[in-house]
Amino acid sequence: EAQVTQNPRYLITVTGKKLTVTCSQNMNHEYMSWYRQDPGLGLRQIYYSMNVEVTDKGDVPEGYKVSRKEKRNFPLILESPSPNQTSLYFCASSPLQVYGANVLTFGAGSRLTVL
């Protein structure tokens, strides 16, 4: 089944304890992206990647890191989490197509709470 898989789905952690949220897709998509979703603010892009070893900042990159060493994986790293990073996180991927028909496929989400 074609899908985007995120882990963990739920996580409670404490301020300053490094954590990684993994994202993996099995569709050979070039494009991958991380979003956070907060009440009243909607979905905001954190980082995205157009291909292996190519990453760029989205709208809210502060406090996050990413890497794209393999095409299928795009982990989100919080080096020193803070309470304002408590949120629902989504990973998404899509193929890069010439004519703009790049449908985004989303993971199920990871709910992170930082105490």
Next chain:
Amino acid sequence: KQEVTQIPAALSVPEGENLVLNCSFTDSAIYNLQWFRQDPGKGLTSLLLIQSSQREQTSGRLNASLDKSSGRSTLYIAASQPGDSATYLCAVNLGRDDKIIFGKGTRLHILP
């Protein structure tokens, strides 16, 4: 700066009615526009994607239209059902590095 607005934020309609959800964007230079459905606590599911050169797309009871010149898109849902209850989001792709801007969504509740 591109802004995407969805009004209303919430909508309740009786089962069986046809309804229209609205999405507006401030910059008409978009690559495509996508409508998503999100169930509570779940991820987003793509419903329809309209390329910038297209006027509409249809899938089952759903029809999405795009008017780039006026910066508007609508999602038409025919013969609504309780299972259609969800939050519907639109997102525009700016084309530059595939930057995608989301609206905040319309929370739809279909009354049985």
